[in-house]
Amino acid sequence: MQVYNLSAGSKTVLSVIALLSLMAFLAVEYGKEDVKLKWYDQKIEASKLATEAAAYLKEFRMRKGVFVDIINDPNETALIGQDLTTITTDRGFIEAKLTATNPNFAAVIVDMLKEAGLEKNDVVAIAFTGSLPGLNIAVQSAVQTLQLKPIIITSVGASNWGANDPDFTWLDMESLLFKAGIFKNKSVAASIGGGLDRGRGLSPEGRQLITDAIHRNKIEFINEEHLENSIQKRIDIYNGNRQKKKIKAFINVGGGISSIGSVENGKYIPTGLSTILPMKNYPVRGVMIQMAENNVPIIHLLNINKLALKYGLPINPIPLPRAGEGEIFIQKRYSVLLTLGVTIFLVLSIGFVFFMERKRHQLGTEQIVIQRNESVPEL
Numbered sequence: 001m002q003v004y005n006l007s008a009g010s011k012t013v014l015s016v017i018a019l020l021s022l023m024a025f026l027a028v029e030y031g032k033e034d035v036k037l038k039w040y041d042q043k044i045e046a047s048k049l050a051t052e053a054a055a056y057l058k059e060f061r062m063r064k065g066v067f068v069d070i071i072n073d074p075n076e077t078a079l080i081g082q083d084l085t086t087i088t089t090d091r092g093f094i095e096a097k098l099t100a101t102n103p104n105f106a107a108v109i110v111d112m113l114k115e116a117g118l119e120k121n122d123v124v125a126i127a128f129t130g131s132l133p134g135l136n137i138a139v140q141s142a143v144q145t146l147q148l149k150p151i152i153i154t155s156v157g158a159s160n161w162g163a164n165d166p167d168f169t170w171l172d173m174e175s176l177l178f179k180a181g182i183f184k185n186k187s188v189a190a191s192i193g194g195g196l197d198r199g200r201g202l203s204p205e206g207r208q209l210i211t212d213a214i215h216r217n218k219i220e221f222i223n224e225e226h227l228e229n230s231i232q233k234r235i236d237i238y239n240g241n242r243q244k245k246k247i248k249a250f251i252n253v254g255g256g257i258s259s260i261g262s263v264e265n266g267k268y269i270p271t272g273l274s275t276i277l278p279m280k281n282y283p284v285r286g287v288m289i290q291m292a293e294n295n296v297p298i299i300h301l302l303n304i305n306k307l308a309l310k311y312g313l314p315i316n317p318i319p320l321p322r323a324g325e326g327e328i329f330i331q332k333r334y335s336v337l338l339t340l341g342v343t344i345f346l347v348l349s350i351g352f353v354f355f356m357e358r359k360r361h362q363l364g365t366e367q368i369v370i371q372r373n374e375s376v377p378e379l
Contacts, residue, residue, distance in 0.1 A: 020349055034330050039114050042145050043107035047323035050103035050141040053182050054079060054134070057173055066168075072161065075320040077101045079134045081164040086206035089194030090255065092131055092159030096304040098316045101134035107328045108311045109142035109299070112273040113249060116297040120147045122248040125238045125296075127287060129193055129254035130158030130170040135301055136253055140174075140183050143251075150185050151241045153222070153234050155193030155256040156210045157202065166209040171217040189220035189237050197230040197258045198223060227284065230258050234287050250291040251299040261286025271303040272310065 037043075058078040061068075066078065072094060073080035079101050080094070118124065124143060128136045143150045156171055158164040163173060171190060178186040192199035192210045199207040214221050220237070224230040238247060252259040260266050261284035268280045269288065277292040285293075292298050301307065305315050312327025 017350065021346060036330055037111075037328065039110055040329060042114075043110045043329055044324050046106035046110050046138075046142045046145040047103045049145060049182070050106040050138050051323045053137045053141060053177050054101070054103060056177065056180055056182055060176060061168070073098075074318050075101065077134070077320065079137075079163075081158060081160075081162050083160050085164045085166060086203060087130075087157055087166050087169070087210050088160055088162075088164045088206075089157035089199070089201060090131070090159040092161050094161045095316045097132065097134070097161040099308050099313070100132045100138075100304050102308070102313055102317060102321055103138065103141075103323050104313055104321055104326045104328060105135055105138035105308075106141040106145070107326070108307065108313070109139050109251075109301075110146060111311070111328060112299050113142060113146055113148070115273055116249050116275070116299070118146065118148060118248050121149060123149045123151065123242045123245045124249045124251060125242075125247050125287075125291065126150050126152045127234070127250075127252045127256055127259040128152060128154040128170060128187065129162075129256045130154070130156050130164060131162040131254040132301070132304070133163040133170055133173060135304065136170060136174070137177075139251055139253060139301070140177075140185070144184055149245070151238050151247075152185060152187040153237060154187040154190040155197065155254075155258065156190050156213055157193030157199060159254075166206075166213070169210070169213045171213050171219070175217050187217075187219055188241060189222050189234075190214045190217075191222040191230060191258065193256060195257070196227050197256070198225075227257065231261070231285070231287055231290075234258055235290060238287075247291070247296055249297045249299060250288060251301065252288050253301045255302055257286070259286050259288045261289055265289065266302070269298075269300050271300055271307050274298045274300065 054077060058076070061078040068076050068078055069080070070076060075098075080097055082088075113124070126139060126143070128139075140150075154170060154174070156169050158170070163170040171187060174183070174186045177183040191197045192202070192207055195201045199210060202210075211221070222230055222233050222237075224233050255266060257263075260269065261282055265280075265282050265284070265286060268278050268282070274292070275297050277289060277298065282289050288298055288300065308315055312331075314321065314326075
């Protein structure tokens with residue numbers, strides 16, 4: 001029979017198998033499904049809350065007639081400050097500040113908090129600075145969505161392009177959102193921030209402007225003479241406000257010296273969620289290090305662009321993504337059923353080829369036997 005002349009090793013059969021394999025690969029690759037990731041609903045809710053908070057602050061600023069620099073703030077968020085002001089404490093990078101205005105960072109924080117095992121009514125200690133107001137909003141939104149109990153302490157000073165308007169510091173933003181009922185929590189204490197957590201590097205005028213901001217927002221002023229005392233004061237405040245509950249996580253936003261302890265420490269503390277910190281000889285044991293030593297999970301939010309890449313968020317996005325956009329919510333994944341079906345099809349196809357090959361060999365053997373029998377002379 002002619003059909004059996006196509007052997008398993010023939011170019012025609014191999015080409016057909018190769019074509020079927022290619023078609024199977026394309027079917028699986030283009031048959032990927034949108035899969036909602038863990039805690040999808042909470043992530044969406046937190047991102048929407050962050051969007052609402054940022055929009056409220058922008059509307060307030062617009063009513064006050066504040067100029068928005070569309071070159072440095074192309075999405076017109078009103079969350080990007082100026083380069084240098086009297087309360088600018090450190091060097092900052094505008095790309096990171098723009099990246100941090102993405103409301104979907106709230107979903108990233110939700111993911112970290114849930115990975116750390118936090119549940120409703122758990123206590124979380126938080127350290128804010130004025131450097132990343134967009135990320136502060138994201139943290140507040142995530143914590144509120146998960147119905148956690150935050151204890152917040154703020155270092156008011158800000159790096160370049162942060163909340164460095166002396167008349168509209170992070171404390172002012174926070175209080176505005178609290179009074180509007182958007183956020184249910186705000187800072188319980190604040191320091192000047194910057195060098196030694198007391199504004200070293202600022203002018204006397206700058207330090208006074210921050211002090212005025214703390215007083216007008218009517219919260220406790222941390223102004224210890226030595227950095228070690230400032231660190232201990234913060235720990236005392238966290239412990240005094242936890243109402244005998246255990247602190248289940250510590251979130252640090254920015255490079256506040258009281259949280260990190262020293263510039264050198266920043267090299268050893270990884271960005272993102274850490275259940276333990278590397279064993280190092282830290283020059284000064286900041287709040288974050290002491291929390292980690294007490295087995296408190298750490299969420300360190302400093303290298304913003306690296307964090308964005310890790311969680312599938314864009315760097316310096318234009319336009320600003322809407323709530324729910326990004327791989328932190330939905331990812332393309334292979335369809336298990338489609339992959340299984342294609343695999344079975346390929347196995348059956350290859351099995352059919354080998355079956356036909358065996359039939360060919362069997363037929364060939366039978367023909368040889370017949371030919372031999374026919375060639376034997378009769379006696």
